[in-house]
Amino acid sequence: MDDKRPLDVIDPDSEWECTVEAPVNIALVKYWGKKDEKLILPYNDSISLTLDETVLGTRTTVSYSATYEEDCLVLNGEEQKISSRLENVIEEIRRAFRKHAVRNKMNAQNLMIMTRFRFRIVTENKMPTAAGLASSASGMACITFALCTALGIAESVDMSRLARLGSGSACRSIYGGLVQWEAGKEEDGSDSVAKQIYPAHAWPELRVLVLVVNGEKKKIGSTKGMQMSIETSDFMISRPKQCKDRIQEVCWAFQAKHFPALGEVIMKDSNTLHAICRDTLPPVNYLNETSEVLIEFVHDLNSIIGEVSVAYTFDAGPNCFLVFQEKHEHLLKWILSQTFLDSNGLLNTDKPKFDNDENLYADLIKQYQSKNYKVIKDFYCTEVGSGPKVVKNPTII
Amino acid sequence: MDDKRPLDVIDPDSEWECTVEAPVNIALVKYWGKKDEKLILPYNDSISLTLDETVLGTRTTVSYSATYEEDCLVLNGEEQKISSRLENVIEEIRRAFRKHAVRNKMNAQNLMIMTRFRFRIVTENKMPTAAGLASSASGMACITFALCTALGIAESVDMSRLARLGSGSACRSIYGGLVQWEAGKEEDGSDSVAKQIYPAHAWPELRVLVLVVNGEKKKIGSTKGMQMSIETSDFMISRPKQCKDRIQEVCWAFQAKHFPALGEVIMKDSNTLHAICRDTLPPVNYLNETSEVLIEFVHDLNSIIGEVSVAYTFDAGPNCFLVFQEKHEHLLKWILSQTFLDSNGLLNTDKPKFDNDENLYADLIKQYQSKNYKVIKDFYCTEVGSGPKVVKNPTII
Known part of the structure; x- marks a missing residue:
């Protein structure tokens, strides 16, 4: 499959397989709104942390052959209809492959066979899909990476642009570390791609703890919600400039490894996203009472520590x-295990050492214990990840 | 006490009394933020409906005499310390009285006696103070009106400016109907006053139903909340212009008696206020789950009716x-009595006649009944009111 070996002729009846993994990313300055619905061009720039794909990510295995009749998708064990967006991604990948093959003077016979490849895409999220943990971003990034790997073009095409066509924020999951997605200026979206700002190892001490807050499935999906915001919220007007400013602050905080500055921007931008949703008509509310209490808890905890040491952020x-x-x-784990984590939670840690007055933490715990918020059953503790990985290179099966 | 009778000499030992009432007002475009904390100059223009003071208002009786030693305040039956803001209002009213007396060449003896008047202010809200129904606005407007009536200057001073010094939005409760409060441009606040745009009888069909949603006392009062918004929310920058535009829309809708246009601005501006609160750091949330469900309910109901026929608005x-x-x-009353009103609610109405398919309403009711939201015990149904009233003119007691 390696295009540096054009003399190998592929057996037209062969079946191949490869497996890759791609991570979830969490936006620190949020993407909300499209200026082009079809090309998925965002209304504003955004920046995210790519998480460790072994904890929060998707694994996709693609088997493919010129003998298969059509593309098909199995998502978390169930065969699904291929959505028009995914179809679009697959077509764009085929087009990119043909361009690449011609540019690299691929053996005509192989080109013909590979053009006829059809894909059986088997994709599994590592976390419950229902939990709503940005599985569409890791999912689309993973499928894009898997197909490009299958066709041997992962290194030579802009996978970020291709993944974007499937799900906007998927374009950020193509890279590890701190990743910026620029809205871009071109009408065809060619400059609306993600790029790595800092690699994962730039700030290895960063941690991300995801608390799965159970709730009803959201009534208004993010695609519909952001469209309504564009149509009805005046606050969207100043949003692009605000995002540019905040992204600069995030980059500065990263460069200086200044957590209080980073944490403040993260919380502000999460609040702004949900403020815009509330300013939408009809208003959209993605948070529930537990989310609200967690926000309060984080501010209370930071007050005790004396500076912003923990930051919350909520997607849709x-x-x-x-x-x-x-x-x-x-x-943090110790306090959470006493307050928000359900007794089945496995986050049992010993009492930590305290920098300042232990009684302040005891009071905080008592305050939240009394409200009976021990409702969080699932959580994921992870780090910044370095991006998609090939688990199994293309192999004949 | 009438200044047109300067020849009557007041007995220096006499005691007097007068009683007035002032209404609650509900802002349609909301006041949020001060550009001057001391003078209570608002950051943006606002516009409100004055409600019927017999349902939602305050009654104040002032007894006064030159023989009293000091001013005192009894609020809802309990003697209270006079706040620095109220003290400021009383001093300004005394100053206004002296100016007025000199300008009108008041008999020197009377002037001396009246300057020595001290006030026993007994003030009662008609609704539970704890319910947080803008009682500070009607309360300060009522005290201002009562003191000005006592000193015979109610007609000749700008009571709106005086009431504003006690509680910003109180300045709007001085007038009936649709009332605009301009932020003004003067540094001394002399042009930051309310004025009537339309009298109460301009749109007599308007109704206001207040649903008292029980909840914890708000953790962050509006004075503190608005100050934090000014300091931390970027959205405040565009707010003054936005308010001017929305006030124009309200005035246009009033002039045309176009309810769908009025209702849409009302809901949008309520949402914007609470969006700004969420965009504040730390975020402030004045709504609770019941408020959120009521918002959803109103949008659902309007969808069935086919146009905006009911609008919600929430203060802090x-x-x-x-x-x-x-x-x-x-x-509306019939549907609410089936869904949100507690069984002790007295809002029992017979089934109404329907303009369109009754089943749609039945489904809506079933949908909200199933969620067990019958939590609202208190409500007030009222109309637009014509402003403060004198209940008992100054009389010797």
């Missing part, structure tokens, strides 16, 4: 993503 | 103010 759903540094991990 | 608290026209009163 009630789940809480907590960002912090390793040095606060033990303390 | 969870209580829901519903604005609608008389023609929808029966229908």
Whole structure:
């Protein structure tokens, strides 16, 4: 399959397989709104942390052959109809492959066979899909990466642009570390791609704890919600400039490894996203009471610590993503295990050492215990990840 | 006490009394933020409906005499310390009185006696203070009106400016009907006053139903909340212009008696206020789950009716103010009595006649009944009012 070996002729009846994994990403400055619905061109720039794909990610195995009759998709064990967006991604990948093959003077026989490849895409999320943990981003990134790997073009095409066509924020899951997605200026979307700003190892002490807040399935999906915001919220007008400014702050905080600055921008932008949703008509509310209490809890905890040491961020759903540094991990886990985590929660840690007055933390715990918020059953503790990985290179089966 | 009778000399030992009432007002385009904390100069223009003071208002009786030693305040039956803001209002009223007396060449002896008047202010809200139904606005307007009536200057001073010094939105409760409060441009606040745009009888079919949503006392009062918004929310920058535009829309809708246009602005501006609160750091949330469900319910109901026929608006608290026209009163009350009103609710109405398919309403009722939202015990059904009233003119007691 390697295009550097054009003399190998592929057996037209052969079946192949490859497996890849791609991570979830969590936006620190959020994508909300499209300026082009078909090309999925965002209304504003965004920036995200790519998480460790072994904890929060998707695994996709593609088997493919010129003998298969049509493309098909199996998502979490169930055969699904291929959506028009995914169809679009697959077609764009085939087109990119043909361009690449011609440019690289691929053996004509192989080109003909490979053009006839049809794909059986088997994709599994590592976390419950229902939990709403950005599975569409990791899912589309993973399928894109898998197909490009299958066709041997993963290194030579802009996979970020291709993944974007499937699900906007998927374009950010193509890279590891801190990743920026620029809205771009071109009408065809060619400059609306993600790029890595800092690799994962730039700030290895960063941690992300995802608290799965159970709730009803959201009544208004993010695609519909962001469209309504564009149509009805005045606040969208100033949003592109605000995002540019906040992304600069995130980059500066990263460069200086200044957590309080990073944490403040993260919380502000999460609040702004949900403020825009509330300013939409009819208003959209993705948070629930538990989310609200977690927000309050984080501000209370930071007050005790004396500076912003934990930051929350919420996508279009009630789940809480907590960002912090390793040095606060033990303390945070211990407090959460006493307050929000259900007794079945496995986050049992010993009492940590305290930098300041232990009684302040005891009071905080008592305050939240008394409200009976022990409702969180699932959580994922992870780190910044380095992006998609090939698990199994293309192999004849 | 009438300044047109300067020859009457007041007995220096006499005691007097007068009683007035002032209404609650509900902002349609909301006041949020001060550009001057001391003078209570608002960050943006606002516009409100004055409600009927016999239903939602405050009654104040002032007894006064030159023989009293000091001013005192009894609020809802309990003696209270006079706040620095109220003290400021009383001093300004005394100053206004002296100016007025000199300008009108008041008999020197009377002037001396009246300057020595001290006030026993007994003030009672008609609705529970704890319910948070804008009692500070009607309360301060009522005290201002009572003191000005006592000193015979109610007709000749700008009571709106005086009431504003006690509680910003109180300046709007000085007038009936549709009332606009301009932020003004003068540094001394002299042009930051309310004025009537339309009298109460301009749109007599308007109704306001207040649903008292029980909840914890708000953790962050509006004075603190608005200050935090000014300091932390980017959205405040575009707010003054937005308010001017929306006030124009309200005035246009009033002039045309076009309810769908009025209702849409009302809901949008309520949502914007609470969006700004969510965009504040730390975020402030004045709504609770019941408020959220009521918002959804109103949009669902309007969808069935086919146009905006009921509008919700929320001040800095969870209580829901519903604005609608008389023609929808029966229908609305009937649906609410089946869904949100607690069984002790007294709003029992017979089944209304329906303009369109009755089944749609039956489905709506079933949908909300199944969620067990019958939590609203108190409500007030009222109309637009014509402003403060003198109940008992100054009389020697």
